[in-house]
Amino acid sequence: MSDMAAQPSAPAELPRTKTDWLPLLLVPALALLALPFVGNPSTWVTLTVAGLAMGMMIFLMASGLTLVFGLMDIINFGHGVFISLGAYATLLVLSPLAGWALSDSIGLNLALLGLCILVAMTVTALAGAVFERVIVRPVYGSHLKQILVTMGGLIVTEQLIHAIWGASPIPIPLPQSLRGAFVLGDIVMERYRVIAVVIGLVVFLGMQLILNRTRIGLLIRAGVENPEMVEALGYRIRRLFVSVFIAGSALAGLGGVMWAFYRQTLTAGMGMEVMVLVFIVIIIGGLGSVGGCFVGSILVALVANYVGFIEPKLALISNILVMALVLIWRPQGLFPVARR
Amino acid sequence: MSTSPALPLAFDETRRRGGILTGLLSSDLPRSRALSLILLAIFVLLAATPFLFSGSQPVGTAAKICVFIVLVASYDLLLGYSGIVSFAHTMFFGIGGYGIAIALERVSPTWGSVAIGLASALALSAVLAIAIGLLSLRVRAIFFSMITLAVASAAAVLASQLSDITGGEDGLSFQLPPALRPAFRLFSEPVFGTMINGRLLAYYLVFVVSLIVFLLLLRIVNSPFGRVLQAIRENEFRAEALGYRVVAYRTVASVISALAATIAGALMALWLRYNGPDTTLSFAIMIDILLMVVIGGMGTMYGAVIGAAVFVLAQSYLQVLMGAGSAALAGIPLLPNLIHPDRWLLWLGALFIISVYAFPGGIVGRLRQGKP
Numbered sequence: 001m002s003d004m005a006a007q008p009s010a011p012a013e014l015p016r017t018k019t020d021w022l023p024l025l026l027v028p029a030l031a032l033l034a035l036p037f038v039g040n041p042s043t044w045v046t047l048t049v050a051g052l053a054m055g056m057m058i059f060l061m062a063s064g065l066t067l068v069f070g071l072m073d074i075i076n077f078g079h080g081v082f083i084s085l086g087a088y089a090t091l092l093v094l095s096p097l098a099g100w101a102l103s104d105s106i107g108l109n110l111a112l113l114g115l116c117i118l119v120a121m122t123v124t125a126l127a128g129a130v131f132e133r134v135i136v137r138p139v140y141g142s143h144l145k146q147i148l149v150t151m152g153g154l155i156v157t158e159q160l161i162h163a164i165w166g167a168s169p170i171p172i173p174l175p176q177s178l179r180g181a182f183v184l185g186d187i188v189m190e191r192y193r194v195i196a197v198v199i200g201l202v203v204f205l206g207m208q209l210i211l212n213r214t215r216i217g218l219l220i221r222a223g224v225e226n227p228e229m230v231e232a233l234g235y236r237i238r239r240l241f242v243s244v245f246i247a248g249s250a251l252a253g254l255g256g257v258m259w260a261f262y263r264q265t266l267t268a269g270m271g272m273e274v275m276v277l278v279f280i281v282i283i284i285g286g287l288g289s290v291g292g293c294f295v296g297s298i299l300v301a302l303v304a305n306y307v308g309f310i311e312p313k314l315a316l317i318s319n320i321l322v323m324a325l326v327l328i329w330r331p332q333g334l335f336p337v338a339r340r
Numbered sequence: 341m342s343t344s345p346a347l348p349l350a351f352d353e354t355r356r357r358g359g360i361l362t363g364l365l366s367s368d369l370p371r372s373r374a375l376s377l378i379l380l381a382i383f384v385l386l387a388a389t390p391f392l393f394s395g396s397q398p399v400g401t402a403a404k405i406c407v408f409i410v411l412v413a414s415y416d417l418l419l420g421y422s423g424i425v426s427f428a429h430t431m432f433f434g435i436g437g438y439g440i441a442i443a444l445e446r447v448s449p450t451w452g453s454v455a456i457g458l459a460s461a462l463a464l465s466a467v468l469a470i471a472i473g474l475l476s477l478r479v480r481a482i483f484f485s486m487i488t489l490a491v492a493s494a495a496a497v498l499a500s501q502l503s504d505i506t507g508g509e510d511g512l513s514f515q516l517p518p519a520l521r522p523a524f525r526l527f528s529e530p531v532f533g534t535m536i537n538g539r540l541l542a543y544y545l546v547f548v549v550s551l552i553v554f555l556l557l558l559r560i561v562n563s564p565f566g567r568v569l570q571a572i573r574e575n576e577f578r579a580e581a582l583g584y585r586v587v588a589y590r591t592v593a594s595v596i597s598a599l600a601a602t603i604a605g606a607l608m609a610l611w612l613r614y615n616g617p618d619t620t621l622s623f624a625i626m627i628d629i630l631l632m633v634v635i636g637g638m639g640t641m642y643g644a645v646i647g648a649a650v651f652v653l654a655q656s657y658l659q660v661l662m663g664a665g666s667a668a669l670a671g672i673p674l675l676p677n678l679i680h681p682d683r684w685l686l687w688l689g690a691l692f693i694i695s696v697y698a699f700p701g702g703i704v705g706r707l708r709q710g711k712p
Contacts, residue, residue: 156689
């Protein structure tokens with residue numbers, strides 16, 4: 001005690017959680033390792049940017065899921081349907097404003113993209129609120145039932161999308177000025193991918209700011225660690241959870257818009273297809289960890305891109321291989337969340 | 341722990357007063373008059389389909405029901421009895437199908453190749469099931485669901501890409517051993533007005549093998565091993581504290597279930613004389629299996645029989661009904677779309693959700709509650 005009293009001005013000595021650098025170093029290490037195999041540096045840059053863009057899109061879709069799991073131990077197999085729903089919601093904007101997509105003005109095109117994102121996030125947030133209330137709430141606490149019921153929700157919602165928008169794939173062209181690529185010397189970077197990287201980074205930084213610098217973020221992190229204690233301190237953890245669920249659905253909707261413009265076609269099953277990657281990513285990252293999800297997304301996407309270039313046949317199972325390797329190294333994922 | 345209603349009487353208790361039937365059913369009787377009648381009806385209809393109905397569609401539907409009973413029962417061993425959700429069941433189904441297809445197409449259409457194909461498929465399934473189990477069940481049961489989903493989708497992509505071996509998206513058509521070909525005649529005269537040809541023999545091969553595998557699965561879930569699985573499902577920590585190695589038991593359960601699914605896949609391929617990604621590997625079939633297990637009744641092997649029969653019949657005949665309904669409602673916005681024949685999964689999905697909430701025992705649990 002006397003030691004403490006002797007150093008009144010030592011807030012810096014509060015125990016700090018050590019940052020785990022090893023998984024973070026994995027990404028640049030991987031990128032550098034791939035360079036000699038790819039050979040050509042400009043190809044390497046192109047592949048890396050494409051991989052980053054892909055990774056950001058996966059991160060957008062996965063971040064909500066991992067947060068929801070971390071906070072409330074809910075595993076939502078129906079998450080993919082919010083991706084599809086977000087993608088289809090772009091039609092609400094694109095059909096009345098078709099002219100904006102055709103115009104050459106970059107401002108108008110970006111405004112269109114922004115509007116699509118806004119509408120999609122609103123739609124998926126609403127759908128998320130309904131989904132949470134109707135499908136998920138009755139089965140808190142039972143993983144088995146959660147998996148089953150959310151799969152059921154997925155089936156029904158996918159069929160509803162079919163019933164509303166029709167069963168055949170719908171083409172959606174990219175706005176005019178977002179097509180094509182930036183060319184710097186030998187290096188070719190598709191414009192849309194650069195935009196995806198920017199949006200992904202903004203969302204990641206925003207999430208980090210909210211989680212680490214705001215009161216609500218503090219509560220969310222505390223809830224991940226120990227929900228009973230947060231509740232005992234007088235906070236309504238249930239309300240917190242519902243808002244995180246809604247935010248997670250909205251993020252999936254945002255990811256869905258980006259993914260839809262990337263694929264340029266809409267199908268109701270597109271969300272479920274990408275969910276495989278999403279699950280791999282959140283397992284690699286450590287269930288419940290946003291940072292792990294970010295690193296995992298980039299890792300998976302980069303590996304897929306490099307392997308796809310070097311040995312195309314292997315690319316199909318490269319994700320599984322990455323996952324198996326990570327799990328052998330760290331069975332709980334890159335950034336294990338303490339309580340789990 | 342309270343005894344769950346799905347749990348049958350203790351084995352010893354019923355064995356004393358049982359006969360051959362009780363022995364065959366491993367003392368796990370239907371325990372409801374209505375359920376017994378329905379099961380008997382399904383059994384008789386399946387056994388006599390080739391003689392009762394003419395044309396190829398009813399026999400095809402019956403064969404599909406037989407195969408799906410095995411497939412769904414083996415899935416129930418995982419979901420209902422062990423309490424773990426796998427999404428890789430179609431992968432094992434597909435491995436069985438491809439084992440037969442590749443052996444018969446690439447080697448020769450003989451019984452020898454059937455044996456080789458089935459044996460190598462079973463070996464591959466066992467190895468994969470052990471690998472997945474040890475990789476994921478070690479950590480948390482929930483990892484198992486996600487990892488099986490990932491592995492299954494990789495397997496589906498692999499099967500469609502390695503077209504040199506698997507025939508890609510087109511799949512493989514092949515010749516059966518001579519005794520199973522339509523031109524084969526067992527007797528020169530028809531029996532009960534039906535010609536005993538190779539096609540009929542193929543149907544009975546499917547029927548008999550399905551019946552045997554189903555009874556074996558019933559035996560397994562009612563063995564001490566099956567009891568341990570149920571104990572783990574009810575309370576993992578307590579089972580572990582009692583000294584049972586949870587990971588080992590769950591892994592063995594997933595291997596058994598994978599092997600049975602492989603056999604089902606082999607039967608499917610033998611019946612269809614074709615195997616492709618859409619008939620055995622697609623995620624849609626996985627969803628069908630889930631629906632069948634839950635609607636039929638989780639944790640009751642008989643649920644698989646009822647679920648498969650109801651679902652396959654609905655698949656074949658509900659759409660006709662919905663088509664009529666949709667036509668009747670034409671002109672009203674959205675409503676005809678909702679009961680369009682292609683939207684039948686919407687309604688089964690809703691039924692599925694209601695089942696999970698309200699009737700965790702499915703149809704079988706419901707029937708057993710009505711008549712104890």
